[in-house]
Amino acid sequence: MPSPISTDVLIVGAGVAGLWLNARLRRQGFSTVVVENASLGGGQSVKSQGIIHGGAKYALHGALTGASEAIADMPRRWREALAGSGELDLTGVRLLSDAHYLWSPGTLAGNLTSFFASKAVRGRVDQVKGEQLPPALQDKRFKGKVYRLAELVVDVPSLIQRLAELGGDSLLAGQVIEPWLEHNVLVGLRVDGREIRAQRIVLSAGAGTAELLTALGQSKPLMQRRPLHMVLVKGPTLKPLYAHCLGGGPKPRITVTTHPAADGQWVWYVGGDLAEAEGVAREPAAQIAAAQKELGQLLPWVDLSDARWATLRVDRAEPQQSGLSRPDNAFLAEEGRLLVGWPTKLALAPDFADRVINALQRDGIVANPPTPLPELPRPPLGVPAWEQLLP
Ligand SMILES: Cc1cc2nc3c(=O)[nH]c(=O)nc-3n(C[C@H](O)[C@H](O)[C@H](O)COP(=O)(O)OP(=O)(O)OC[C@H]3O[C@@H](n4cnc5c(N)ncnc54)[C@H](O)[C@@H]3O)c2cc1C
Numbered sequence: 001m002p003s004p005i006s007t008d009v010l011i012v013g014a015g016v017a018g019l020w021l022n023a024r025l026r027r028q029g030f031s032t033v034v035v036e037n038a039s040l041g042g043g044q045s046v047k048s049q050g051i052i053h054g055g056a057k058y059a060l061h062g063a064l065t066g067a068s069e070a071i072a073d074m075p076r077r078w079r080e081a082l083a084g085s086g087e088l089d090l091t092g093v094r095l096l097s098d099a100h101y102l103w104s105p106g107t108l109a110g111n112l113t114s115f116f117a118s119k120a121v122r123g124r125v126d127q128v129k130g131e132q133l134p135p136a137l138q139d140k141r142f143k144g145k146v147y148r149l150a151e152l153v154v155d156v157p158s159l160i161q162r163l164a165e166l167g168g169d170s171l172l173a174g175q176v177i178e179p180w181l182e183h184n185v186l187v188g189l190r191v192d193g194r195e196i197r198a199q200r201i202v203l204s205a206g207a208g209t210a211e212l213l214t215a216l217g218q219s220k221p222l223m224q225r226r227p228l229h230m231v232l233v234k235g236p237t238l239k240p241l242y243a244h245c246l247g248g249g250p251k252p253r254i255t256v257t258t259h260p261a262a263d264g265q266w267v268w269y270v271g272g273d274l275a276e277a278e279g280v281a282r283e284p285a286a287q288i289a290a291a292q293k294e295l296g297q298l299l300p301w302v303d304l305s306d307a308r309w310a311t312l313r314v315d316r317a318e319p320q321q322s323g324l325s326r327p328d329n330a331f332l333a334e335e336g337r338l339l340v341g342w343p344t345k346l347a348l349a350p351d352f353a354d355r356v357i358n359a360l361q362r363d364g365i366v367a368n369p370p371t372p373l374p375e376l377p378r379p380p381l382g383v384p385a386w387e388q389l390l391p
Contacts, residue, residue: 069328288309
């Protein structure tokens with residue numbers, strides 16, 4: 001029987017939400033344990049594109065309602081953390097791009113004029129030309145307009161690695177999670193038979209949260225999954241591109257981010273409308289053909305003849321929403337000692353942590369004198385999709 005543990009906060013799920021929260025809590029002196037049943041960040045987090053949105057994409061379809069939305073402040077908070085002067089010390093995390101770009105292929109000028117004049121966007125977007133263009137767009141055949149957004153793109157594998165370092169000895173590989181009740185009140189969890197008592201239990205298990213809630217005898221909050229069918233392209237001729245290509249509709253036609261593979265080549269990771277409903281319905285070969293057609297039309301000067309292609313199906317896990325979602329805040333629900341939520345965006349991990357920390361403060365939860373943890377079996381780091389699919 002593994003030795004029991006008593007901790008201030010027990011977190012289940014070591015994606016960006018659980019790991020960011022864990023690092024914040026430890027910095028504030030709380031004792032924590034984070035249970036992960038697969039790999040650190042290996043759920044949605046290392047499969048994400050790493051864009052730290054400030055809300056400009058939502059402003060495109062009028063869903064960003066004002067500066068009070070948490071997302072507007074995210075690029076600043078991440079920049080400070082990456083510089084080592086923010087709420088966490090994320091020095092050493094690789095910044096892939098200091099900006100994300102909006103790129104219109106040339107036929108949408110009218111549409112864009114009103115968008116760029118709108119209040120939500122003013123001051124956050126500058127047009128760029130010539131040498132300021134992203135390297136992949138620097139070609140004399142390129143005709144569109146490009147705007148620089150004050151949003152950054154981070155290398156998520158190095159982010160997860162750093163957050164895991166900040167988690168110290170608190171990370172626990174665990175499979176079977178059962179409630180630990182005293183007088184019918186949840187006081188902790190049994191993880192692979194080990195009793196872990198905690199002042200608060202946070203479920204940040206992404207797509208695994210619904211099943212965990214069932215195991216704990218809870219039916220709420222309800223969650224939804226929104227599937228994506230992403231495309232990966234790896235090739236010796238690719239140059240960096242971090243951009244939403246506008247297609248006139250509410251969603252970018254494609255969103256391209258560029259990631260370094262272990263062998264030194266670049267991988268384009270392509271999402272946006274291409275990866276949504278119609279793309280989800282396509283078989284992988286048809287999805288690759290659709291991506292080849294899109295990239296061939298939009299970037300005809302890029303030689304993709306030696307490129308290798310793959311697709312990745314992955315669900316976004318979020319609280320269930322009716323109608324138009326509110327994409328610009330993290331979500332947290334509470335039931336006694338149990339706190340359950342989803343950041344809804346990688347960028348909103350700081351907002352998710354704020355919500356938990358505010359709930360602890362409101363309830364007068366303070367750090368107990370720390371007791372040393374036994375040595376715990378540690379979960380491995382999640383492997384990026386391109387290393388698995390295009391080694
Ligand atoms: C293709 C794609 C691209 C995206 N791009 C962006 C982007 O550019 N910018 C952005 O801001 N957001 C983006 N997102 C959204 C973002 O990835 C997610 O909102 C975020 O990563 C969610 O983090 P999380 O920690 O809640 O979940 P996850 O990263 O999924 O982590 C949950 C963890 O819980 C673990 N777990 C599950 N069940 C259990 C259990 N029973 N016991 C223990 N552990 C368990 C899982 O193994 C996993 O490690 C993207 C999402 C997708 C799918």
